[in-house]
Amino acid sequence: MAQDHHNHHHHKQKNIKAAFFLNLTFTIIEIFGGLWTNSMAILSDAVHDLGDSISLGSAWYLERYASKKADEKYSFGYARFSLLSALLNSLILVGGSVLVLVRSIPRIFNPQEVHPEGMLVFAILGILINGAAVLKMKSGTSLNEKAVSWHLLEDVLGWAVILVGSIILLFFDVPVIDPLLSVFITIYVLFNVGKNIKQILHILLQGVPQMYSIVEIEKELKENTEAVSVHHTHLWSLEGEKILLSTHVVVPENIENKDIMKLKEAVRSLLYKKGIEHITIEIEYLEEKTDRCFKEDEDHKE
Incomplete structure (x- = not known):
């Protein structure tokens, strides 16, 4: 069992590593390509890919760090460290996206000529390389892996949009399409990054996981066990996968x-x-619970 877990963890790290080098290599090529073609759409996606590369690199490191067992310093273990790369990636994407919008929006009103042939080539490369990275990450189960996988999938969709735009530019002289595509891709990325940040913060602030209801859990425990009542239940997640719960169960005095x-x-x-x-x-015990509730009521009246 332990060996299977080790092999699974090692396989996951290899997938992240491969996706990281694929994404980083293409990001560097993409930056030069965006400057060469004078395409803000490509440069906007390059910023997005840079964020994904940083996320993949930190995920590669932090997934290994997060596998450390609990110790005196971190009694719940290091699993929550895997959230750091997802949060880091999201914040970088927000900053990069704002920068792209600042550069792209003026071009809508003052379009500049672009290189549609070069855009077409990079769009095809982007779909192929990012598609390969998505395939490497599709089996991921952690929030960190899922966040990266979704961003990579967004890259594929973004490049599909650029591919369509470059084909249009080959036949029609409408350079305004490039900054419009850039704004469209960036807004789409920001929308999804916002959802990721919300989910990450929900976990960091120890919110109840969305698929659970404390009321329903307490009701089910009371109905299906010998418990007199169940209360003071806390439910949270370490990193989006491991769920923790603490609860108080009231029993009869003579049990x-x-x-x-x-x-x-x-x-x-x-x-x-x-x-x-x-x-x-x-x-x-039931009497203990009753006494405490009575005292709490008295304190509340005072």
């Missing part, structure tokens, strides 16, 4: 230890089936 053990096992079994890996259960 025996063996029944408490069975109850805790039943609770864990139900939660494991929901994909929750790390579970902390605190047992409270």
Whole structure:
């Protein structure tokens, strides 16, 4: 089992590494190509690809770092470090996209001649190289991998748009198409980056994962176990994959230890089936719960 996990992790790192070198190499070529063809559409995608390259490079490093086990310094382990590259990539893309918009929008009102043949060649290369990177990343399961994979897929779509634009420019002298394509690609990227940042911040701020409901979980635990009630439940994710939960389970005063053990096992079994890996259960007795609630009510009245 441990060997399979190691092989899977090693395979994931190899995929990220291959996608990184593919993307970085093409980004360098793309920057020169954008300057050569005088195409803001290509330069805007070059900025996007640069962000993806940084993300892939940091993902390559941080995926290895994130696999470290828990220690005295980080008691939950290092898994959350994998979010750093996704956040870094998103922030770089925002900055780069703003820069591209500042350069592209004036060109809409003052179009400049571009090199459609060169745009066509780079569009074909972009689709092929970014498509290969997408195939390398498509099996990823972490938020970091998914964020990078989506950005790479956006690159393919962006190059498809540039391909169509370059074909139009081959037959019609309408250079305004280039900055319009640049703005279109950039706005599309910013929209998706915004969603990624929102998801990353939700995890970093320990929000409840979207596929779970604390109310429904507490109700299910109460209905399917011997618990009198379930309350004070906390649910969060480390990095978008590993889900953690802590909860307080109220039991009758006369319950025996063996029944408490069975109850805790039943609770864990139900939660494991929901994909929750790390579970902390605190047992409270009914009288203890009632006394505390009474005191809380009195304090509230004061």
